[in-house]
Amino acid sequence: MKNRIYILGAGMTGLSAGVISGIPIFEAGEYPGGICSSYYMRPNSRNRLHEKPEDGEVYRFEIGGGHWIFGSEGLMQKFIRKFVSLKSHQRRSSVYFPDKDLFVPYPIQNHLRYLGKEITSKALYEIIDSLNKSKNFATLSEWLEANFGKTLCELFFFPFHELYTAGLYTRIAPQDAYKTPINLKDIIQGVFSDVPPAGYNTTFVYPEEGLDVLARRMAERCNVNYGKKVIKIDTKEKTLYFEDGSYVGYDILISTIPLNKVIELANLSSELQSKSDPYTSVLVVNIGGKKGEKCPKDHWIYIPYSKTRFHRVGFYSNVDKSFVPKSAQDLDTHVSIYVEKAYMGGEKPSEEELNELVKDIIEELISWGWINEVEVVDPTWIDVAYTWSWVGSNWKTEAIKLLETYGIYQAGRYGRWHFQGIADSIKEGFIAGSVFKGLNS
Known part of the structure; x- marks a missing residue:
């Protein structure tokens, strides 16, 4: 008997599940990739382009800030290389103390x-x-x-x-x-001399043509239905309802939607004993412009103090010069930046607050000498950006198990409420897609 199986979300987990299984995907947006989506903006423009123009005179940014692929050795990297060529990079990262104008290599x-x-x-x-x-x-x-x-x-x-x-x-x-x-x-060696790089992301890879190309090429191998934002999951009638007014029955769902959101969509909060775990939202401010005289060479920098309370600044173009307009790529005069500022989950600033904040962030970066002249600025909002757990909480385990009793199987970083990179997200999609492959045909 044919099962009605669907994948919710065309981020990296949903796409890999779709590639391996052929199961149809419902995606809320108009493009694949989720928060890993890249986009392009011409200098002095406010319009996002979702494909690189032929003249290449654009800055490239990502919806969720820099997403570099670490932990992708072996089979995962082999899979990714089926779609795009990859460049390998050695991490350059620091901690910056603005009051002392001091850079300390990471980890401190x-x-x-x-x-x-x-x-x-x-x-x-x-x-x-x-x-x-x-x-x-x-x-x-x-x-x-x-x-x-x-x-x-x-x-x-x-x-x-x-x-x-x-x-x-x-x-x-x-x-x-x-x-x-x-x-x-x-730690002791670092008191006297340099030490080898440490941490989970000392090396990473990134597609030569951008994450947007990887996502699009994966999507070409899938059956993706765009503009299908889920607004309700009726677990009794086994029906998905979409924002466009349409609906569809289901038997099994592979969901990459954040765990807390799925519980809300399915109206299952009352069936959980535990208090929902917290999350933080992140404002990402993408900036393109001319370098300041003190612009760092780092890929990303951790900030413990800043007037506008951002905690990280990343430099797309220090990873790859293709993030700046083609005419500037060999001049080393321009920079493509992302700035991250965290908020308690869902506490999004108003439009007026956002405009003022973006202006203050730019002024602070200029005062540090990191940028000189801004040619384009574009803020994005990641509602569920980082997931956390209360002390002693069983909410995550309880919520995942409850959803499974209704035929909803969570997958991916946000679906299962844990931190992981792109490679592990693709791997989870593989597993989920493989489990249900062939059951809907």
């Missing part, structure tokens, strides 16, 4: 000598001392202090996480410890 704990003798000695003592203590922690802030000590936390980890988590770091559980490596040998 491996480069203590940049911080001066007094801070270096205090921080090193506290890190070594922490190794001999039993670690009792429940929250992310407690985990940070238990591992890095008071000095480094007050200098960097606390103010950065205040911005990055929109103030949640004192109330949420620790997660993604691999993002903050702790290796005593490297």
